[in-house]
Amino acid sequence: MKFHRAMALTAAVVLATSLGLSACSSGDGADADLVTVNGGEPQNPLVPTNTNENMGGRVVDRLFAGLKYYDSSGRAHDEMAESIQTTDRKNYRVTIKPGWKFTDGTPVTAKSFVDAWNYGALGTNAQLQSYVFGPIVGFDEVSAEKPATQTMSGLKVIDDRTFTIELKAPSIDFETELGYAPFYPLPEAAFKDMKAFGENPIGNGPYKFARTGAWEHNVKIDLAPNPDYPGGRPAKNKGLRFVMYQSFDTAYADLQAGNLDALDTVPDSALSSYQQDLGDRAITKPTAQNQHIGIQSNVAHFAGGEGLLRRRAISMAINREQIAQNIFHGTRIPARDFTASTLPGFDPNLPGSEVLKYNPDEAKKVWAQADAISPWSGRYEIAYNSDGGHQAWVEAVANSVKNTLGIDAVGAPYPTFKNIRDEVNARTINKAFRYGWQGDYPTMLQFLTSQYYSYSDTNNVDYKNPEFDRLLDAALAAPSQEESYKIVAQAQALLIKDLADIPVFDYVAAAGRSDRVHKAELAWNGLFDFENIEK
Numbered sequence: 001m002k003f004h005r006a007m008a009l010t011a012a013v014v015l016a017t018s019l020g021l022s023a024c025s026s027g028d029g030a031d032a033d034l035v036t037v038n039g040g041e042p043q044n045p046l047v048p049t050n051t052n053e054n055m056g057g058r059v060v061d062r063l064f065a066g067l068k069y070y071d072s073s074g075r076a077h078d079e080m081a082e083s084i085q086t087t088d089r090k091n092y093r094v095t096i097k098p099g100w101k102f103t104d105g106t107p108v109t110a111k112s113f114v115d116a117w118n119y120g121a122l123g124t125n126a127q128l129q130s131y132v133f134g135p136i137v138g139f140d141e142v143s144a145e146k147p148a149t150q151t152m153s154g155l156k157v158i159d160d161r162t163f164t165i166e167l168k169a170p171s172i173d174f175e176t177e178l179g180y181a182p183f184y185p186l187p188e189a190a191f192k193d194m195k196a197f198g199e200n201p202i203g204n205g206p207y208k209f210a211r212t213g214a215w216e217h218n219v220k221i222d223l224a225p226n227p228d229y230p231g232g233r234p235a236k237n238k239g240l241r242f243v244m245y246q247s248f249d250t251a252y253a254d255l256q257a258g259n260l261d262a263l264d265t266v267p268d269s270a271l272s273s274y275q276q277d278l279g280d281r282a283i284t285k286p287t288a289q290n291q292h293i294g295i296q297s298n299v300a301h302f303a304g305g306e307g308l309l310r311r312r313a314i315s316m317a318i319n320r321e322q323i324a325q326n327i328f329h330g331t332r333i334p335a336r337d338f339t340a341s342t343l344p345g346f347d348p349n350l351p352g353s354e355v356l357k358y359n360p361d362e363a364k365k366v367w368a369q370a371d372a373i374s375p376w377s378g379r380y381e382i383a384y385n386s387d388g389g390h391q392a393w394v395e396a397v398a399n400s401v402k403n404t405l406g407i408d409a410v411g412a413p414y415p416t417f418k419n420i421r422d423e424v425n426a427r428t429i430n431k432a433f434r435y436g437w438q439g440d441y442p443t444m445l446q447f448l449t450s451q452y453y454s455y456s457d458t459n460n461v462d463y464k465n466p467e468f469d470r471l472l473d474a475a476l477a478a479p480s481q482e483e484s485y486k487i488v489a490q491a492q493a494l495l496i497k498d499l500a501d502i503p504v505f506d507y508v509a510a511a512g513r514s515d516r517v518h519k520a521e522l523a524w525n526g527l528f529d530f531e532n533i534e535k
Contacts, residue, residue, distance in 0.1 A: 045198020
């Protein structure tokens with residue numbers, strides 16, 4: 001979902017500003033039973049439709065339950081949905097299970113879903129995840145800068161447990177998508193003061209805030225099991241503490257010392273030794289996560305035809321194989337597309353994908369073609385957040401570009417993930433930037449629609465191509481998965497031709513658990529299967 005969450009990755013797999021865990025040992029007093037896991041400061045208050053990054057997303061998904069949920073292998077199961085009926089994948093009748101309540105005691109009804117979705121779609125609410133409602137009839141009127149109406153005509157409440165959804169066109173992904181955070185319901189209390197609600201959310205998921213003020217900004221977030229949760233992913237532990245670190249090295253030291261129970265990202269400095277350090281507590285798993293380098297078209301030399309040539313040259317100037325081995329010891333693999341190699345339908349041999357391979361001679365030639373349009377001046381900077389373990393690979397990429405193209409190329413550190421995301425979202429970053437995506441639901445279309453649809457609020461690089469939008473629409477409307485995969489391949493070939501951004505790596509996650517934990521597994525997207533961590 002998310003900047004990693006990717007992610008987004010984040011979309012990204014990164015950590016926000018923090019304090020160390022020294023005061024939060026999992027062995028101290030009343031907190032001894034909590035499972036301590038690495039986290040980071042969420043970018044925004046914890047509102048599902050406005051959370052599009054990793055650190056907020058991992059908390060939101062514990063606090064809320066949707067119509068569906070995803071198990072650790074990425075399979076979708078009914079959660080609040082008793083039935084989701086459709087004959088044409090365009091018109092849906094949803095019946096929710098009886099007896100569900102929010103943690104303030106109020107019932108979860110069909111209206112709880114419809115009100116939350118309409119809030120997320122309304123243009124004046126400026127929600128970062130509003131694009132997910134784009135397929136619903138009436139979205140265009142609601143999402144406008146000056147909305148013609150406040151509610152989408154494609155949503156109708158039938159009774160307390162039933163509502164209907166009308167889409168603009170059939171969608172092969174829509175039912176699977178209904179476990180994604182923006183589709184969570186909200187209680188009536190949320191709409192009285194959404195910002196305050198986001199600081200102390202009231203959900204219906206397997207966990208709840210352990211207390212008022214459980215979010216200590218830049219320090220930790222404490223969650224307690226929700227005893228009234230009746231769904232399919234009940235907490236098998238006595239609570240979670242998301243601890244916010246300044247570096248993965250500090251987190252890894254705490255993991256080894258038994259002060260952190262589970263760490264989802266082993267730092268670069270330990271990748272050559274973590275399996276020996278941790279033994280059977282080391283975890284390695286290919287996951288649906290990636291890392292890209294983006295640059296917005298308002299940066300000098302990166303608009304239009306010149307910008308395309310420079311992106312192509314830079315991509316071919318990156319020695320992905322060497323960096324993956326030297327820095328990541330095989331825990332990254334060179335990207336071959338714009339999604340992730342673990343996803344169903346992945347094709348490693350898309351037309352034009354040679355631009356993603358190291359080719360220094362061709363890179364120099366293409367860079368010279370760009371210089372013929374406008375001679376290069378300045379420095380090529382790649383922004384990264386210092387708290388996310390990205391320095392080594394970003395600097396290696398910059399050196400590869402510098403050595404190949406003979407230009408001044410450097411990494412540009414930002415203190416925190418929030419710092420960099422705020423500038424990316426405001427279009428004020430004015431340099432290249434690393435970003436990643438971590439899957440929110442396990443389809444290639446989730447990666448592509450979220451990041452490259454022309455109207456998506458998580459389109460970081462302002463990619464706009466009507467033909468690409470048309471192909472994604474056609475892939476969603478395809479009569480079968482096989483046909484959808486073929487159209488997705490055409491759409492990705494167009495992305496490669498335009499080189500909307502520069503794919504760099506896919507992930508083979510390296511993680512670990514402490515000796516205080518006897519079960520902790522990574523899910524399909526590289527996050528822990530939090531509910532099933534057992535001490």
